[in-house]
Amino acid sequence: MAELRDYQQDLLEQAEAALQPRDARVMLQLPTGGGKTHIAGALLRRWLHDGRKAAWLTHRTELADQTRLMLEDTGVPASNRISWRVGNDAPYLTKGVVILMAQTVSRRTNQMQIWDRYRSSDLLVIDEAHHATADGYVRAIRQWTGRVLGLTATPWRLSKIEGFDHLFGQLLCGPQVSELQANNHLCQARVLMPRPGETISGGSIDDTGDYNPSGIEQANQDRPDVMTAGALRFWQFHAAERQTVVYAISKDHARNLVAVFKDAGIPAAVMLDDTLPDERANAIKSFGNGSLRVLVNVAVATEGFDLPDASCVVITRPTMSLALYLQMVGRGLRPKANGGNCLILDLAGNAEIHGLPEDDRQWSLNPRGNKPGSEAPVIRCEKCNGVSPAASQNCPHCGTPFGKDCPRCGVWRAWQRWGYETRCGQQHELVCDLCHYDAHIQAQLPITDELRRLTEMEPDLDAAIRHLLEEERRRASGADEERKRQLSSLISHRKSELASDSLLKAFKNHIAALPVEDRPKANWTNTACSLNGKTA
Ligand SMILES: [Zn+2]
Ligand SMILES: [Zn+2]
Structure with a gap:
C-alpha cells in the first residue's frame, strides 16, 4: 500500500474526528486524482476493529472491481461478489467491507429495511457521492443507522434549489487543484478553444438542467461539420502528436468521430460501456504503447472507468454541469513522466461557463441558489486559441496583448x-x-x-x-x-x-x-x- 501524502493523512485524521458522533454524516471532497478512495481505504483499515462493519456503495460494476482491488491493496478485506437473496437484509462481512451496487440497494430499500444487521458503529461509504441525491441513495442513507462517509470531487448539483445538506452534516475539503499542481500531484492544464462561431452549441436545456445529446445534435444540425471534421481539424492543428482521450456527445457521435479520425489515417477506437472486455483491454494496451493515438468515449457512460492517462483531452460535449466538466478535464491531469502538461481542447466552450480547471472553487453542502459560481471569467486568445483568466493583460501562452x-x-x-x-x-x-x-x-x-x-x-x-x-x-x-x-x-x-x-x-x-x-x-x-x- 502506498504511503499517504501529507494532505491525505491530514484529511484522514479530520474525517476520523468528524465521524466520532454516532449520527455523523460526512462528505469528503478532493479533486479528481487527489486520492479520495485511498484515504477512505486507510480510514477503513483503522475503522474495522471490535466487530465493526462497513458497506461501500458504488454505481458501476467496473468501479466495484477497482474498489475491491484498492481495498485489498490497502490491507482491507473486501468483496463485491456476494449473494443477496430477495427479501433478505443487506449482506455483510464479519471482517472487511462489502461492496454493493447502488442500483441494487435502491431497489431493495424500496421494499424493506435492509440494514437490520448493521449497527451505529458501522460505516457506510458512498463513492461518487454527488450522485447520492437520487431517490434510491436517499432512502439507503435514511435507513442506515451508522455513520456515513461520502466521497466526491464535486459536491455540486445541477439543481440550484437543492444541495446536499439534507444528506450530510459536514463537508471536509481537500487542497485545490492549483495546490496539487504546485506539488506535482497533478500536471498543468492548458485549455484551447475554437473561435466563438465554431464551438459546438448546447441547444436548449432539458428538465435535468443540462443539455442532452438529441438537443445538441439539433442545435448544430445546420453545420454538422463542427461536431466531427471540425473537431478533427482543431485536434490536428494543436495536438496531433499527443495521446488523446475524446469525450463524445453520444455513442453514435463517438462512432462517427472514430470513423472521421480513421479516414484521416489516425489510429482511433471507441471505449464505451458496451465495449466487450477483450476489446477494451486491447484498446487500453494499444493506447499505452502508442499504437493507438485516440480513444473516444462518452462522459456519462464511462464515469469511473480506468481509462489510461492522456496528454490531450478533447471535450465535444457542451454541459451545464460543473461536476461533469471537471470529471472530463480531470482525466488528463495525472502527472506526466516527462513533466509535461495536458492540452484540453474545449470544443464546446465549457470553460466560458465553468472557468479553468485550476480555478480555486468554494464548495458547500447548501443549495447554490442563484449566486454566480466562484469561477473567474475567461478570455480566449484570438492568436493561439489559448484560454486564460479574463483579467490577463497578455496571453500567458503566446504573449499577445489583450489590451x-x-x-x-x-x-x-x-x-x-x-x-x-x-x-x-x-x-x-x-x-x-x-x-x-x-x-x-x-x-x-x-x-x-x-x-x-x-x-x-x-x-x-x-x-x-x-x-x-x-x-x-x-x-x-x-x-x-x-x-x-x-x-x-x-x-x-x-x-x-x-x-x-x-x-x-x-x-x-x-x-x-x-x-x-x-x-x-x-x-x-x-x-x-x-x-x-x-x-x-
Ligand atoms: Zn495566445
Ligand atoms: Zn481611458
Whole structure:
C-alpha cells in the first residue's frame, strides 16, 4: 500500500474526528486524482476493529472491481461478489467491507429495511457521492443507522434549489487543484478553444438542467461539420502528436468521430460501456504503447472507468454541469513522466461557463441558489486559441496583448473596451470605455483621414495609433490653453473616480445604459487558426 501524502493523512485524521458522533454524516471532497478512495481505504483499515462493519456503495460494476482491488491493496478485506437473496437484509462481512451496487440497494430499500444487521458503529461509504441525491441513495442513507462517509470531487448539483445538506452534516475539503499542481500531484492544464462561431452549441436545456445529446445534435444540425471534421481539424492543428482521450456527445457521435479520425489515417477506437472486455483491454494496451493515438468515449457512460492517462483531452460535449466538466478535464491531469502538461481542447466552450480547471472553487453542502459560481471569467486568445483568466493583460501562452493603457486616463483596458467616440454622429477619438463619456462631452478631438485609413487597413495598430493620437491631442490642445487645462483636470477627476469602486461601478452602469449603438465597440481582431481550417 502506498504511503499517504501529507494532505491525505491530514484529511484522514479530520474525517476520523468528524465521524466520532454516532449520527455523523460526512462528505469528503478532493479533486479528481487527489486520492479520495485511498484515504477512505486507510480510514477503513483503522475503522474495522471490535466487530465493526462497513458497506461501500458504488454505481458501476467496473468501479466495484477497482474498489475491491484498492481495498485489498490497502490491507482491507473486501468483496463485491456476494449473494443477496430477495427479501433478505443487506449482506455483510464479519471482517472487511462489502461492496454493493447502488442500483441494487435502491431497489431493495424500496421494499424493506435492509440494514437490520448493521449497527451505529458501522460505516457506510458512498463513492461518487454527488450522485447520492437520487431517490434510491436517499432512502439507503435514511435507513442506515451508522455513520456515513461520502466521497466526491464535486459536491455540486445541477439543481440550484437543492444541495446536499439534507444528506450530510459536514463537508471536509481537500487542497485545490492549483495546490496539487504546485506539488506535482497533478500536471498543468492548458485549455484551447475554437473561435466563438465554431464551438459546438448546447441547444436548449432539458428538465435535468443540462443539455442532452438529441438537443445538441439539433442545435448544430445546420453545420454538422463542427461536431466531427471540425473537431478533427482543431485536434490536428494543436495536438496531433499527443495521446488523446475524446469525450463524445453520444455513442453514435463517438462512432462517427472514430470513423472521421480513421479516414484521416489516425489510429482511433471507441471505449464505451458496451465495449466487450477483450476489446477494451486491447484498446487500453494499444493506447499505452502508442499504437493507438485516440480513444473516444462518452462522459456519462464511462464515469469511473480506468481509462489510461492522456496528454490531450478533447471535450465535444457542451454541459451545464460543473461536476461533469471537471470529471472530463480531470482525466488528463495525472502527472506526466516527462513533466509535461495536458492540452484540453474545449470544443464546446465549457470553460466560458465553468472557468479553468485550476480555478480555486468554494464548495458547500447548501443549495447554490442563484449566486454566480466562484469561477473567474475567461478570455480566449484570438492568436493561439489559448484560454486564460479574463483579467490577463497578455496571453500567458503566446504573449499577445489583450489590451493597452489608455493614453487619456492611464488605465489598462481590454481591446473590446475601446471604440471611437461617435455619439454625436461624428468620429472623434479612439477612447477606452471609461473615457467614453468624457470624450464625447469634453474633448471632441478631430481625427485625421490618415488615421481612419490606417485603422481600416492594418489589423495591429497599437504603436501607430498611440503615436498618432498623441499627435492629435497635442495639436488640439496646444492651440487652446483653456481646452488643455480642462482636459487635464478632467483626466485627474476621472482618475480619482476610478480609485473608488462604487463610482467606477456607477460609471460602468452609465455605459451599460447607453443605447447599444452608442456603446464602445471592438474595432479589430487578430488572426488565428480556426475550426474551418482557414487562417483569417
Ligand atoms: Zn495566445
Ligand atoms: Zn481611458
